[in-house]
Amino acid sequence: DQQVKQNSPSLSVQEGRISILNCDYTNSMFDYFLWYKKYPAEGPTFLISISSIKDKNEDGRFTVFLNKSAKHLSLHIVPSQPGDSAVYFCAASPSNDYKLSFGAGTTVTVRA
């Protein structure tokens, strides 16, 4: 049972434009959310996170938005750069747990 869903397997965006990645979750106990970035032949690396007490967290070109009522979060990358081409995983956890549930990932391709 997939508790974290990324329904778009791929996204293609032009360099300099905005990339928007979406993630939905079903477990109402989730209250900590993370995005990971993965290049080929490497392990995922932490990108940005947000807790349920916030609805937005920003770090440079990356912003994560959380809509708890809709059980939805999104990652915005502005502006997109060629080095952003990677697979992005959404992950979530309850605060009293130490295991993350991951989505299937979205492959982002930034076109020059």
Place this chain on the structure above:
Amino acid sequence: NAGVTQTPKFRILKIGQSMTLQCTQDMNHNYMYWYRQDPGMGLKLIYYSVGAGITDKGEVPNGYNVSRSTTEDFPLRLELAAPSQTSVYFCASRGANYGYTFGSGTRLTVV
């Protein structure tokens, strides 16, 4: 700083063979995890450990075993390899916050 180190990076096994995937971390993290990633799927938790001597099953533990005799090491054992275990395996550790540090993965093919 090495972080999380996994060996080997690649392996081909025949059906029925066994092997151990090695994972070691140098960050003194208590929590460690083994995930597998199949094409088009998210990372699925196989086993995890909250400290030396303590392990527990994740979502997909069948066909695997783990041990945690030290804080640093968390090996994953495949006893009777099956084609369904063809996957990319990631080891991870977690410190005080929620962010995981992942190893670079082991690509395993069972033929």
